Amino acid sequence: ILNVEQSPQSLHVQEGDSTNFTCSFPSSNFYALHWYRWETAKSPEALFVMTLNGDEKKKGRISATLNTKEGYSYLYIKGSQPEDSATYLCAPRYGNKLVFGAGTILRVKS
Amino acid sequence: SAVISQKPSRDICQRGTSLTIQCQVDSQVTMMFWYRQQPGQSLTLIATANQGSEATYESGFVIDKFPISRPNLTFSTLTVSNMSPEDSSIYLCSVESGGAGGYTFGSGTRLTVV
Numbered sequence: 001i002l003n004v005e006q007s008p009q010s011l012h013v014q015e016g017d018s019t020n021f022t023c024s025f026p027s028s029n030f031y032a033l034h035w036y037r038w039e040t041a042k043s044p045e046a047l048f049v050m051t052l053n054g055d056e057k058k059k060g061r062i063s064a065t066l067n068t069k070e071g072y073s074y075l076y077i078k079g080s081q082p083e084d085s086a087t088y089l090c091a092p093r094y095g096n097k098l099v100f101g102a103g104t105i106l107r108v109k110s
Numbered sequence: 111s112a113v114i115s116q117k118p119s120r121d122i123c124q125r126g127t128s129l130t131i132q133c134q135v136d137s138q139v140t141m142m143f144w145y146r147q148q149p150g151q152s153l154t155l156i157a158t159a160n161q162g163s164e165a166t167y168e169s170g171f172v173i174d175k176f177p178i179s180r181p182n183l184t185f186s187t188l189t190v191s192n193m194s195p196e197d198s199s200i201y202l203c204s205v206e207s208g209g210a211g212g213y214t215f216g217s218g219t220r221l222t223v224v
Contacts, residue, residue, distance in 0.1 A: 004152070034212065041119070041220075044202070046212040089153065096141065096206075098213065100153040 002026055006090055006101035013080050014109055020076045021104040023090030027071030034098060035064055035075055036089040044089060047075075080108045111207035112137050116216030123193055123223050130189045131219045133203035138183035143204040143213070144176070153202065159186050193223045 004025045013019050023033070032051045036044040048057045050066040050073065057064050061078045071092075077084055085108050091098040113136045123129050133142065144156040156176055157165040165178040179187045190197050200218045207214035 036215075041217065043114070043215045043217045046207070046214075049212045091153075096158075097143075097155055099155075100145075102150075102152045 002092075002094065002099045004090065004092060004099050004101040006088075006104050008104060009102070010105040010107070012107045012109065015081060017080050017108075018076065018078045019080055019106065020074050021088055021106075022072060022074055023101055024072040025090070025092040025099070025101075027068060030068075030071070030092040030094055032093045033066050033073050034091045034093060035073070036091065038087045038089055038103070039085075047088075077106075080106070082108045082110045084108050111212070112139060112205050112214045114203060114205065114214055114216040116203055116219060118219055119217065120220040121222070123221065125194050125223055127193055128189055128191045129193065129221060130187050131201050131203075132187050133185070133216050135184045135205055139205040140183070141206065142180065142186045144178065144186075144188045145202045145204060147200045147202070148196075149198070156188070156201075190221065193221075195223045197221065198223045 007022045032049055034049050035047040037047050038044040048064045052068050055066050064075045066073045087103040087105050089103045091100045115134045117132050142159045145153045146156050147153045155168050156171045157167045159165040159178045159180040161180045161183050175191055177189045200220050202218045203216045204213050
């Protein structure tokens with residue numbers, strides 16, 4: 001059984017704070033690392049697909065890094081906004097299957 | 111990327127009954143994936159459905175409990191059979207969504223079994 005761990009489990013921050021989450025996973029035989037943002041009653045939204053060839057991605061205020069050798073990834077949000085409130089999921093891909101962590105719940109207070 | 115329509119969005123069901131969840135994709139896809147998220151747990155893969163062949167189930171999931179149909183390249187159903195309160199979960203379908211290697215998800219079915 002592949003164990004994907006995300007921390008912290010939840011996070012409450014003030015608007016404007018910067019924050020980061022961690023995802024650790026077995027590094028052997030993984031193909032890519034996916035980050036998703038999931039709001040209640042909506043579809044999980046793809047943030048990043050990080051492949052073995054790349055170690056950093058950025059989209060607006062959100063960025064992610066990947067350490068393929070040791071099997072961990074960080075997701076950073078700069079200047080958090082209330083609309084960033086969601087559950088953030090990481091999922092390494094092994095073959096054609098995604099294995100999800102339990103997620104980090106982010107709540108941003110205005 | 112692909113767009114998925116998933117129905118129903120939520121349901122409350124009596125124990126012992128069955129519920130069928132549908133996913134319609136706006137383009138043809140080879141594989142469709144079905145996931146479950148029980149309260150407080152990770153999204154877990156139930157099975158992979160290919161058109162024209164039987165679905166491949168992950169460890170801990172069986173066809174009798176979660177029968178899947180895949181009649182064509184744009185549609186699939188998952189049935190949760192003989193439900194018990196432990197089946198209360200969010201169920202999601204997913205497909206690969208293009209060259210970047212990402213996946214697209216349906217909006218989920220929130221199931222409560224009473």
